[in-house]
Amino acid sequence: MATSERRKGDRVVFERGIPAHMMGIDGTWRRECTMEDISETGAKLTVDGSVEGLHLKEFFLLLSSTGLAYRRCELSWVNGDQIGVNFLKTGDKRKKSVKRPHSADA
Template identity: 50%
Template sequence: MKFDGRKASRVRMDNRQPVNLMGSDGTWRRSCVLLDISNTGAKIEVEGSLDVLSAKEFFMLLSSTGLAYRRCELVWSTEPRLASTLSKQMARRPKRQRATEARTSQPERAVLSK
């Protein structure tokens, strides 16, 4: 559903969706509530101070174990809320292409003659 004149369709959370923000270097973590999300961005309510967001890049951990996450960049913040852009997922190369690249990127060994 599009609202607020957004380019991408956003999903507004009816129930509290707990997420965590974590610094890209892993030195800090904040508990949050996800308010809405799209393919390109998210709006989050942070529990605690936003002073750690001076680097403007962080991870949004979508699972308690941290296995589901998105890399984010801060767009705006007004305590306790912030908005971020979500980085695009990198396309994976097929296994065959990765194997070929690995073989061709290995340094050649010099043959010593006696």
């Protein structure tokens, strides 16, 4: 399977950027950011303040003030106050799931 094709998603660049928030998976930190561009597989963000010390291996990108629109992300690259993120899909771990018949072991 060719994984290199995943990075070729069409990118949408926003003229002024879209205000958003980043939040730790465990909710212990939150940062304002601006989404500069987005594709099916990831986005480029400009972060307000330092990213030093934040757990950026996996976090949420909140796209609405109510938190109803969000994407689970992982850090791809850092360049000054800009970071690149890859979107994590919930179905990515499908390989491990095996259908098992429902049986009562009691």
